[in-house]
Structure formats: C-alpha cells, structure tokens
Amino acid sequence: MINLGPLFPSLSSDTLILTPNNRLKLKICAAWGEQQANTVWHQPEVQSLDEWLAQNVDQQARLNPEWPLAHKVPASAPVRRRLWAKTLAHFDATHPLVHPGKTAEHLDQAYSYLTLWQVNAAHFEALGLDQEQLRLASWIEHFQAQMDSLGLYTLEQSWVALLEQGQAGQSLPDVVLVNAETVSPLHQCLLDRFSRQWRILHTNDKAAARIERQPCIDRDTELAAAARWANDILTREPGARVALVDPNLGNRRAQVERALNRVFEPRAHLPGTPRYTPPYNFSAGTPLSSLPAIHTALLALGWHRDISLDQATQWLLSPFVGWPGDQPLRHWLASWLRQRQTDTVSRALIAQGLSLAGQQPQFESSAHPIAQWQAWMNGNFGVATSGANWGARFLQSLQACNWPGPRPLDSEEHQQVAQFYQLMERLREADWLGQHLSLSDALGWLTELASRHPFQPQTPESPVQVLGVLESTGLHFDYVWIMGMDDHQWPPAPAPNPLLPATLQRHLGMPHASAERELQYCQSITRQFTCSARHAVVFSHPLRDGDRELAPSPLIAALHEKETISPEPVQWQPAALEWLSTLCAPPVSAEELAQLRGGAALLQKQSRCPLAAFFEIRLGARRPDPHNPGLNPLDRGNLLHQALYYFWLEKPALSSITAEEQDQRINAAIDKAIAEAMPANRQRLYQIERGRIRLLLQQWLEIERQRPPFSIQALEQAQEIKLGPLPLKLRIDRIDQVNGQWLLIDYKSGSTNTRHWLAQPEEPQLPLYAIALADQGKPVAAIAFAELRQKNQVLNGLGASLPEGEIAPGIASVNEKTAGAADWSALLDHWRQSLLDLALALTEGDTQHTYSSQQSKDYLNHLQPLLRDAEQATMAQEAP
Numbered sequence: 002m003i004n005l006g007p008l009f010p011s012l013s014s015d016t017l018i019l020t021p022n023n024r025l026k027l028k029i030c031a032a033w034g035e036q037q038a039n040t041v042w043h044q045p046e047v048q049s050l051d052e053w054l055a056q057n058v059d060q061q062a063r064l065n066p067e068w069p070l071a072h073k074v075p076a077s078a079p080v081r082r083r084l085w086a087k088t089l090a091h092f093d094a095t096h097p098l099v100h101p102g103k104t105a106e107h108l109d110q111a112y113s114y115l116t117l118w119q120v121n122a123a124h125f126e127a128l129g130l131d132q133e134q135l136r137l138a139s140w141i142e143h144f145q146a147q148m149d150s151l152g153l154y155t156l157e158q159s160w161v162a163l164l165e166q167g168q169a170g171q172s173l174p175d176v177v178l179v180n181a182e183t184v185s186p187l188h189q190c191l192l193d194r195f196s197r198q199w200r201i202l203h204t205n206d207k208a209a210a211r212i213e214r215q216p217c218i219d220r221d222t223e224l225a226a227a228a229r230w231a232n233d234i235l236t237r238e239p240g241a242r243v244a245l246v247d248p249n250l251g252n253r254r255a256q257v258e259r260a261l262n263r264v265f266e267p268r269a270h271l272p273g274t275p276r277y278t279p280p281y282n283f284s285a286g287t288p289l290s291s292l293p294a295i296h297t298a299l300l301a302l303g304w305h306r307d308i309s310l311d312q313a314t315q316w317l318l319s320p321f322v323g324w325p326g327d328q329p330l331r332h333w334l335a336s337w338l339r340q341r342q343t344d345t346v347s348r349a350l351i352a353q354g355l356s357l358a359g360q361q362p363q364f365e366s367s368a369h370p371i372a373q374w375q376a377w378m379n380g381n382f383g384v385a386t387s388g389a390n391w392g393a394r395f396l397q398s399l400q401a402c403n404w405p406g407p408r409p410l411d412s413e414e415h416q417q418v419a420q421f422y423q424l425m426e427r428l429r430e431a432d433w434l435g436q437h438l439s440l441s442d443a444l445g446w447l448t449e450l451a452s453r454h455p456f457q458p459q460t461p462e463s464p465v466q467v468l469g470v471l472e473s474t475g476l477h478f479d480y481v482w483i484m485g486m487d488d489h490q491w492p493p494a495p496a497p498n499p500l501l502p503a504t505l506q507r508h509l510g511m512p513h514a515s516a517e518r519e520l521q522y523c524q525s526i527t528r529q530f531t532c533s534a535r536h537a538v539v540f541s542h543p544l545r546d547g548d549r550e551l552a553p554s555p556l557i558a559a560l561h562e563k564e565t566i567s568p569e570p571v572q573w574q575p576a577a578l579e580w581l582s583t584l585c586a587p588p589v590s591a592e593e594l595a596q597l598r599g600g601a602a603l604l605q606k607q608s609r610c611p612l613a614a615f616f617e618i619r620l621g622a623r624r625p626d627p628h629n630p631g632l633n634p635l636d637r638g639n640l641l642h643q644a645l646y647y648f649w650l651e652k653p654a655l656s657s658i659t660a661e662e663q664d665q666r667i668n669a670a671i672d673k674a675i676a677e678a679m680p681a682n683r684q685r686l687y688q689i690e691r692g693r694i695r696l697l698l699q700q701w702l703e704i705e706r707q708r709p710p711f712s713i714q715a716l717e718q719a720q721e722i723k724l725g726p727l728p729l730k731l732r733i734d735r736i737d738q739v740n741g742q743w744l745l746i747d748y749k750s751g752s753t754n755t756r757h758w759l760a761q762p763e764e765p766q767l768p769l770y771a772i773a774l775a776d777q778g779k780p781v782a783a784i785a786f787a788e789l790r791q792k793n794q795v796l797n798g799l800g801a802s803l804p805e806g807e808i809a810p811g812i813a814s815v816n817e818k819t820a821g822a823a824d825w826s827a828l829l830d831h832w833r834q835s836l837l838d839l840a841l842a843l844t845e846g847d848t849q850h851t852y853s854s855q856q857s858k859d860y861l862n863h864l865q866p867l868l869r870d871a872e873q874a875t876m877a878q879e880a881p
Contacts, residue, residue: 003032004204009178011145012045017174017196020453021181023049024284025475029179050178050188051156057195058159070162077430079449081109084434088143092136104500105523109376111500112141116157117185118509128502137500151433157187164190178740180475181203182525204475205532212531214553214560215541219484219568223543224260226566227482230539231465232264234480235280237309242467244533245474246483248490250285250469257467258283281465284472286455293453294405294414297321297423301396301402302444304348305382311490313338313346321406327370333358352378365858377401382440388431391443393423413458424450428480470526473533482533487542492516492523527556586846587605592618594844600730601766604836607843608763615848616867622861634684636678638750640687641789642734643674644694649735652713655706667698697789704794708809711739722773724840733770734787740810742782744800745770753786753797755813759821761835763853768832775829782825782847783812 003025010020012033024248026049028669033045046054062071076084076790085105114120122865125134148154154162164187176192176199178184184201186190217223231243247257261281289295297319300312308316316322323331334354338346351804355375358364366372380401382394406416408828424447426769431438431446438446464482466478483682485491496513497506506514510784513519544550544565589597597603597618606614618620632640647670660667675687714736722729735746745769767784774781783800798810799820815825822828848866852858 003028003031003475004206004530005029005036005204007204008177009207011177011202012047013176015046016254017176018045019050019053019176019178020047021050021179021474023052023473023553024472025049026052028476046174049745050181053718054156054160054163054191058163061163065166068162068166069344070154070159073154075159076110076148076155078431078453079446080153080433081155082106084147085109085140087147088140091143092139103221107498107500108140108144111137111498112144112155113157114154114498114501114506114511115141116161117187118511119186119190124505124509125502128504134502151435153433159192160187164194165870173718175199180529182474182522186509186835202779203529203531205477207650208531208532209536209538212560213537213539214486214562215482215539216544216553216564216565217247217541219259219545220543221256222488222566222568223484223541224257225263225569227484227541228260228264230314230482231261231281231480235464238479241464242386242478243283244473244481245465245467246470246473246481246530247467248470248493250283250467254283254287258613260878261465261467278460278463280463281467282460282463283457284468285468286457287860288452289420289454289456290422290448291418292417292456293319294321294410294417297420297425298399298404299444299448299451301404301446302398305440305444307345307360310338310346312342313351317452319406320408322404323400323407324370324373324403325407327374330358330364330370330374331365331513333361348378355665369838373403385437385442388428388438388443388446388685389430391438391440392428393446395428395443396422417456418459420454421451422458424454430850474526474529476533476876478534480539481530482532482539482541482839484541485543486540486554486556486557487551489546489549489551491556492519494556495519506881523554523556534701550698559714567815582850583612583848583850586619586848588846589619589844594726596732597727600732601769603727603729603751603843604724604765604839605763607854608761608765608845609840610846610850610861611842611851612850612866613847613868614843614859615753616864618843622864622867634750637690637693638748639673640678640690641694641697641750642748643676644670644698645734646670646716646782647673648698649716655702656710663702664699667695667702671695671698693791697791697794701787701789701794704796704810709739710867711737711744711809714738714743718768719774722769724837727840727845729769731766731770731773733767737809742781742801742803742808743774743780744812745774745781745784746787746796746797747785749788750790751788752790753788755786755799755820758799758832760855761839762832763857765836765839769836772829772833772836783808785812799825799828 008018010016010031018029020029026047029047030045033047038420058070061068071629082102082105082483085108086101088108089101089104095572128134148158165846173196176196178192178199178201181201217226229600231245234243235242245257247253250257261279265280290299297316298321300308300316301322304316317331317335317338334351337354338350339355343350352375355378360372377398380398382398382576386394403749405414410418422425427442427450430444437668466473466476468476470763493513495515495518497503497511497515501511503514507513507518510518530540540553540560542551542553542557547709599618603614604617606617644667648666651666653666655663671691674694675691678687715733716735718733718736720731720733722731734743734748737744737746745767753764758768762768767786771781771784783798785796785800786797788795788797796809798809798812800808800812802814802816802824813819814823815828818824820828822831850873852861858870
C-alpha cells in the first residue's frame with residue numbers, strides 16, 4: 002500500500018527516511034520487506050519524525066549528564082491537562098460559563114503551537130499587547146514553573162532544548178521527509194541542525210487511470226454505494242487493494258461499519274452470530290471505554306457512589322462479571338430493582354436484594370455465588386493514596402467481582418482487557434504530580450485514559466482499508482473511493498485556537514487558522530488523492546443533508562460526473578414460515594398447577610384475552626415496568642389503599658367524631674402509610690403526595706357520612722376459593738355491615754363500570770369474593786367499587802332488591818335491566834358458572850385470540866409482539 006518507486010534511491014542508500022506518523026513508517030518497512038523477499042537485504046533507516054527526535058533527545062541526555070533535561074521525564078497528556086487545570090484554578094479563571102476541561106485542552110494546544118511556530122514576545126508586541134495576551138502569558142509562566150518544580154517537560158520543550166544544545170553525534174545524515182504536508186518552523190530548524198540536507202518527497206506522483214465524481218442523494222446512500230463498489234471490485238478482482246476514505250471517519254465509524262456489514266456480512270447483526278474477521282480494516286479505533294467489557298469494569302469501579310437504575314440493570318446483566326451459574330440470581334436482582342421503581346441504586350441496596358434472594362427457595366443451591374456477590378458489594382476502596390496503589394486496588398476490586406466474567410474471551414476481548422490492564426498501570430503517572438488521589442480523582446483519571454485510548458484489534462491485513470484523511474496520505478492502492486467531498490465539508494470551516502490571537506495564527510499559517518489555510522491544505526490533499534490509486538479514484542458527495550441542499554466541493558467540481566445514485570429499495574427475502582395453531586394449548590399439568598399461584602387476576606386475564614393469558618400466566622411473558630422518576634399510578638393507588646386501611650383499622654364511628662378528630666386520624670393514617678412505603682430517596686415525592694391523599698380522604702369521608710349507619714366487619718380479609726381444579730387466593734379491601742347485611746367494597750382510584758361484572762366478568766374479584774362468602778352462609782347483599790377520584794367520588798355497585806339507599810347510595814338493585822338477572826340470587830348463580838367456565842378454560846388450555854372489549858385490547862397492547870393483531874388478516878389468507 003505504498004509506492005516505493007520514488008523511495009528506492011533512498012532505501013538503497015544510507016539516507017534517513019522520516020515519516021509524519023508511525024503508520025506510514027510501518028507501511029514502508031512492510032512494502033520494502035515484501036519486495037526483498039528471498040534475498041539478502043539490509044534494513045533501511047526509516048523512522049517517524051517524533052521517534053527520530055526522541056532518539057536525539059535520549060542521546061543528548063546520555064552524552065551530557067549536565068543537560069537540564071537529563072534528569073527529567075516527559076509529561077503525559079493527562080498530567081499536562083491537570084497542570085493546566087491547576088493553573089486556571091490558581092488564577093481563578095474558571096468562569097461558570099467556561100468549561101475547565103476544554104479550556105485546559107485549548108491551553109495545551111496553544112502552548113504547543115506557540116512553541117512549534119517559535120512565537121516570541123516580538124510577535125505579540127507587533128499585534129499590540131492586550132489583557133487576554135497578558136493573561137495567557139501568566140498562565141504559561143505558571144505552567145512552566147509547575148513543570149520545572151516537578152521535574153517534567155513537554156515534547157516541545159525537549160525539542161527547543163535540543164535545538165539550543167546542538168548536535169551531539171559525529172555525522173549528519175541526509176534526510177528525506179516522506180509525504181509531509183505541514184512542517185512547523187521548529188521542525189524545520191531541527192531538520193536543518195541535525196541533518197546534512199533534507200527534502201520533502203511525495204511517493205504518489207502519477208494520476209490514476211480514471212478519476213470520477215459520484216453524486217449521491219444523501220450521506221446514507223453514499224455509504225451504501227461505497228460499500229457495494231468495494232464489494233463488486235473484490236468479487237471481480239479478489240486480489241485488488243481497495244481504500245475507502247472518509248474525512249469524518251472519527252465521528253462516523255459506527256455508521257460506516259454498519260454499511261459495510263450490510264454488504265459484506267448481512268447476518269453479522271443477528272443474535273448468536275459469532276465474531277468474525279471482516280474483509281476490511283479501520284484506521285480509526287473505537288474508544289476503549291465504550292467497549293462492553295471495559296464499560297462494565299468502569300461501571301463496577303464507579304459504584305462507590307449511587308448509579309442510575311438503567312446502569313445497575315445493565316451491569317447486573319453483563320456477561321463480563323459474575324460466576325458460573327449465577328445468571329438466574331442476577332436476573333432476579335435486576336427484576337427486583339425494577340419493581341422497586343428506585344431512581345438510583347447503591348451497593349447497600351444491592352446487598353439488601355442479595356439478602357432477600359438468599360431467602361428465595363430457587364436460590365438455595367446458589368448460596369456460594371450469593372456469598373461472593375455480598376463480599377464484593379460490602380468491599381470498599383479505602384482512603385486517598387498514590388496512583389500506583391489505586392491501580393492495584395482497582396485490579397483487586399475487579400477480580401473480586403470476577404471481571405471479565407466466567408466465559409472464555411475471544412481474541413478481541415483479550416486484547417481489550419490487556420490494554421485496560423496497561424491503562425491501570427499508567428495510573429502511576431499521577432504520582433508525578435506529587436499528591437495523593439481520592440477515589441473519584443483516580444477513577445476520573447482512569448476513565449479519561451480509557452476514553453482517549455483508541456482500540457484497534459490486531460487482525461490480518463485486509464483487502465479493504467477504511468481510512469481518515471491523515472491516515473490515507475501517502476498510501477497507494479488499486480482503487481480509492483473518497484467520501485464526503487461536498488462544499489460544506491471540503492474544505493472544512495476554519496477552527497483557530499480560541500486562546501491565541503486570530504491575526505497571529507493567520508500570519509504564521511498555523512493549522513486551521515483561516516479559510517485560506519484550509520483551502521491550501523485541501524488542495525494539496527486532493528492532488529494526492531488523484532494519485533493514490535493505480536486504476537480508479539472516485540470522489541463522492543451527497544446532494545443533501547437532511548433538509549439542507551449540498552453541492553460538490555469546488556476542488557472536485559470539474560471532474561467527470563457519473564449518474565446520481567439514489568437509495569435502493571429494500572428487498573426482503575421472506576423466510577419459510579412455520580405455521581402453529583394458537584387455538585389451544587396443552588392442559589395445565591399437575592406439576593404446573595402446583596406452581597400456578599394467584600388470585601382474581603388469573604381469571605381477569607383469561608376473560609380479557611385467552612391467548613394473552615396463556616402468554617402471561619403460563620409462559621411468563623411480561624413487559625419490564627418502565628422506570629418512572631416520579632410516583633406511578635400503582636404507587637399512588639397503593640398509598641391510598643394503605644391510608645384508608647389505617648384510618649378504618651380502629652373502626653371509628655364517623656357520627657361520633659368531630660371534624661378536628663377526623664383530620665387528626667387522616668393525618669396519622671397517611672403518616673403510617675407513607676412510613677411503610679416510602680424509600681429513603683423519595684421523601685420529597687411522598688410529601689407532595691400527602692396533600693393529594695388528604696384531600697381525597699376528606700372528600701370521601703363526607704360521602705361515607707351520608708350513608709346509613711354501618712360498622713366495619715373486616716379489612717384486607719384473605720379468602721381462599723377453589724374453582725374446578727384452580728385454587729385462588731383473594732383479599733378484599735373492606736366488608737361493611739349495614740342493617741345485618743354485608744357490603745363488599747373494593748377501592749379504586751380510577752373510573753369503574755359495573756358492566757365489567759356481567760356476562761363474562763372482566764373484574765372478577767368482588768364476584769369471586771361474593772360467591773365464596775355466600776357459599777359459607779354469610780349475608781352478602783351487595784358489592785361496590787369505591788371510586789376515589791379527584792373529579793368524582795362515588796360508590797358504584799349492585800345488590801339485592803332492597804329499599805333505595807338502605808345499604809348505601811349508588812347501589813343499584815339487581816334486575817333484568819341492571820344486571821341481566823332476575824335477582825341477586827340469580828346473579829350469584831351466574832357468577833358461579835361463568836367464573837367456573839373461566840377457570841376451566843384456563844386449566845384446559847383455551848387460547849382463543851379474542852378480546853372481551855376494545856378496552857381490554859388497548860390494555861394488552863404491550864403484548865402485541867406476541868399477539869400480532871395487525872398480521873391476523875394476512876396470516877389467515879396465507880395459512881395452509
């Protein structure tokens with residue numbers, strides 16, 4: 002992938018070849034080795050520019066112990082950024098609208114530019130010193146003082162010192178600088194001082210046989226077209242070398258990879274597909290911190306403070322932690338956390354969940370994993386210490402949760418873990434600052450290292466190379482496709498350093514300083530692109546980006562234009578369908594019946610939709626409860642139920658207590674309900690809910706006062722009933738006794754309708770309880786919903802034919818018009834038979850795909866991926 006022709010004279014002699022980056026150096030050495038195969042050949046002198054300068058610095062330090070840098074060490078980028086941050090803090094420069102981290106990066110870049118372009122006081126004086134420039138000079142002076150006191154130096158400082166010291170060796174080499182676009186003044190001076198003569202050489206000097214411009218409708222179409230083009234070439238010429246160049250590859254790597262996978266390996270995204278080596282390599286790596294194994298490790302180390310519920314669930318279900326056989330335990334913990342509806346999760350909360358899990362019968366054989374999890378959750382990191390010690394502590398903590406997991410790692414995961422271990426070793430660099438780190442500081446340091454470390458898996462050389470602009474410079478292929486050549490992106494907009502005078506940057510020609518500088522640079526790169534392939538070079542550009550119209554870059558507008566590529570219609574290859582009847586399921590076996598536990602909800606589900614009931618009850622299908630940062634309707638309903646329970650627990654007679662006593666009882670009941678239900682992190686939410694419940698209870702008790710005298714017969718009374726083979730456990734909110742008759746009450750915080758008790762009951766709880774008590778000879782005369790809503794509060798029920806209002810207002814007498822039954826006794830008989838039919842249908846495997854009402858269909862919308870209502874008509878037509 003490098004044209005060695007222009008380099009042959011230098012490679013065959015003692016000329017020193019320098020490259021702008023290490024990638025180009027390796028390509029030159031590899032290409033030279035291939036051409037000299039099966040012969041005796043000498044190793045050419047090829048180095049990157051930075052490597053050559055570092056070698057000279059080391060040589061100077063060895064030969065001259067008195068040299069100022071001989072006893073110092075180079076400061077890494079994280080160390081420099083923290084010293085700049087300390088400088089900003091020293092001068093109180095952290096304005097609320099200024100991001101300290103970004104400002105530190107800009108300062109580091111500005112310092113590098115000033116050194117490389119050899120800016121001195123005269124340059125600033127020529128522009129006229131202002132307050133901003135004086136402030137920058139103070140920051141730099143403070144930064145240099147810190148570096149000196151800690152025995153550190155920057156690479157730029159070492160190059161300046163090297164230039165001032167002069168040549169330490171005996172002879173000066175001839176130097177060829179390969180494919181360099183920009184050489185800073187400091188580098189030019191160093192080349193002048195440490196070489197006999199030097200020149201810049203471009204290896205690509207011959208234009209491709211065919212150079213074309215390819216318009217595409219949009220950026221996605223452009224990616225797809227480039228992928229298909231590369232695939233077509235490899236199909237036609239298996240040995241061809243192809244390059245895809247994207248100027249924005251660092252930000253679009255994931256989109257480019259998806260486009261290539263759709264063409265080269267369409268099944269790569271399917272679950273269970275093993276990792277494979279694709280026929281393409283990316284020059285842009287993925288941040289190490291974003292990879293699942295490393296993200297899991299950082300999340301584990303960051304659990305000294307509370308993390309979000311989503312993060313905790315993600316971590317618990319990760320394959321990169323835990324022990325063999327503990328997956329059910331971790332799934333149980335994740336479900337338990339979801340049910341708690343907590344906003345944040347602490348280690349202490351997980352420890353509480355582990356204690357509860359240890360009491361579950363299904364985890365009796367998992368005592369050992371539970372103990373291991375508890376040991377990790379109860380661990381701590383100790384006090385502030387050195388960076389080296391933090392590396393050891395982090396490693397110990399990760400080993401305690403068995404990171405990177407019980408399963409064998411594949412090759413790429415092994416490489417990721419090995420590189421993360423190396424980053425933990427680099428925490429020693431923090432000790433150069435001469436101070437201990439807190440846990441948060443150490444974790445922040447490690448996270449920064451991982452997020453700035455690009456991971457590039459070691460894979461064999463691939464026929465397709467996906468490159469950015471800088472990585473592609475100087476390389477040579479058979480075919481090259483350059484994307485994103487529109488007028489918005491090429492040339493890019495200037496981006497001068499915000500801390501340096503724009504006039505100074507433009508005058509000295511610093512990188513990204515002006516539109517003219519960007520145009521000049523892109524013109525040179527575009528010329529190199531035209532010579533980067535032997536057969537064909539394609540420049541593509543999108544015609545629009547969303548609603549914005551784009552034009553080709555003026556640097557390629559004159560090229561021969563091909564026909565515009567539009568998005569191809571998606572072509573689906575329907576798979577052979579396996580037809581399965583869902584009209585009936587196997588009957589419930591004795592073993593399954595023993596595990597079938599529940600109450601009225603079992604029959605409610607069967608009534609609403611038999612097929613949905615089968616999925617939920619027998620197959621365990623359910624949607625995880627969505628996380629709600631506030632209180633959901635279930636939380637509010639439960640709190641209201643408990644407040645009513647505690648109010649009536651002492652069975653007060655409303656007629657004998659004053660309004661003041663009633664309010665005191667209401668407040669006490671609400672306090673007990675909140676104390677019982679309120680998590681520590683939701684105090685404010687429950688205090689707000691207190692006012693709403695108080696108002697609801699005050700309004701409801703006014704309705705209760707209008708009823709005939711009644712007494713509380715039972716609260717939250719449990720009852721067991723067996724319908725056919727199905728055992729059910731019931732619990733009724735309240736039973737009132739009025740004139741020797743019983744009224745069964747179910748609290749509801751939403752609207753109700755007594756029609757849900759008729760025909761095939763959709764709300765079977767009260768009918769079930771009524772027939773259970775009636776069969777025991779209890780004087781059950783009516784059932785009612787107690788609607789406690791903000792808008793409307795009523796009793797809504799059905800009962801025996803008694804004088805109106807004798808039991809309570811809102812209880813309608815049963816007759817053919819109100820209930821479709823002659824009287825209360827007939828209605829009880831109807832419930833016995835219809836509820837028995839539901840129980841038999843459930844246990845016998847009735848799975849008809851029908852709904853009791855449109856409301857039931859809407860309620861079951863979360864099961865549509867299984868029920869597939871929208872596909873029923875199509876499936877009925879295609880069914881064999």
